[in-house]
Amino acid sequence: MLRGFRDFVLRGNVIDLAVAVVVGAAFGAVVTALTERVLQPLVNAVGSPRTGGLGFEVRAGVPSTFVDLGAVITAAVNFVLVAAVVYVAVVTPMNRLLALRKRDEVEEPASPPEDVQVLQEIRELLRRQVALQEAGAPPAGPGGGAGA
Known part of the structure; x- marks a missing residue:
């Protein structure tokens, strides 16, 4: 007190x-x-x-x-x-x-909330996937590289 x-x-x-x-x-x-x-x-x-x-x-x-x-x-x-x-x-x-x-x-810059961090990770994964598709490599994913 x-x-x-x-x-x-x-x-x-x-x-x-x-x-x-x-x-x-x-x-x-x-x-x-x-x-x-x-x-x-x-x-x-x-x-x-x-x-x-x-x-x-x-x-x-x-x-x-x-x-x-x-x-x-x-x-x-x-x-x-x-x-x-x-x-x-x-x-x-x-x-x-x-x-x-x-x-x-x-x-100090505040770290973004957890949901924003998850969205940023998804964005980065999508960018990598687009870059790989443009380079001609098969997309990496759960179905393998065959494209169903």
């Missing part, structure tokens, strides 16, 4: 996923700080200073109904940046590594 689990973990997919989660979480903090401290103030500058940023109030004069579009834009930029870094830092190198492994592996 432990051997199967070890093979599963070392197969590659689990390791890829673990690395992606760790890198994504670590880089997420950097991107969040960048978007909240740099991008959010720029987006909020477009909105009204009375409402506190880019957005609108569903019911005028009720701050709890404020729809903050700036926060949605910031979250979208945050997602795109994290996804791009994970792709460049993890997925691209892993794909290159897998391509190198496949290129290095030499595949």
Whole structure:
């Protein structure tokens, strides 16, 4: 059971996923700080200073109904940046590594199935028989060379 689990973990997919989660979480903090401290103030500058940023109030004069579009834009930029870094830092190198492994592996040609081998033998026997007939020799077979 432990051997199967070890093979599963070392197969590659689990390791890829673990690395992606760790890198994504670590880089997420950097991107969040960048978007909240740099991008959010720029987006909020477009909105009204009375409402506190880019957005609108569903019911005028009720701050709890404020729809903050700036926060949605910031979250979208945050997602795109994290996804791009994970792709460049993890997925691209892993794909290159897998391509190198496949290129290095030499595949041995698989032997044909038994029925195909039998058919190939029959084909060769028929070719020999035709060649002997063309050369004028009697065909070799169960009835002898007399031709019945």
